Amino acid sequence: GAVVSQHPSRVICKSGTSVKIECRSLDFQATTMFWYRQFPKQSLMLMATSNEGSKATYEQGVEKDKFLINHASLTLSTLTVTSAHPEDSSFYICSARERGVMNEQFFGPGTRLTVL
């Protein structure tokens, strides 16, 4: 149980285009989902927290107009990187917290974004 999937696993795009990443909780309802970014050989940095049906809360320094987050259902959250540039290339990871269960987050397998 407690499986989180991400799609796509890898994406390569041209500079200036937008990319959408999906995060799904497969066997539980996730009231809260989190989006992280991880650069090579570095730790995970929280970008934003999204609660189902409400606007995401972004961490300081994360541009909300560039990283659009939608959490329209209890099993799906999406991250759209708008007008991507090479510096946005990174490993994006989502996690989900099950409804009614405090703290424990289940992580997806990550999405490798490369912007040319």
Added chain:
Amino acid sequence: GENVEQHPSTLSVQEGDSAVIKCTYSDSASNYFPWYKQELGKGPQLIIDIRSNVGEKKDQRIAVTLNKTAKHFSLHITETQPEDSAVYFCAASISNFGNEKLTFGTGTRLTIIP
């Protein structure tokens, strides 16, 4: 905000020996401390966690200890095996619906030498 420090950054251990990774946190309100294992190109996988009302927790070859007074917690892996090679992250958060974001340590790359 919370700050989590993790040591060492790299650790090489002979197969069968024990490995210990240590973390310290700054916010005394933190009360949930998970450990994650991340293999190359994959997402983190929860391996064990501990809450502040417990001093030690064990799951087969893995154990975590917590010292609330000193604000540090440690991961212990015994009888290490090659498949234990990975990057390990500690994290800390507050048990509070709506304010439970994890703050991660910097990671430890563990290599098990056959």
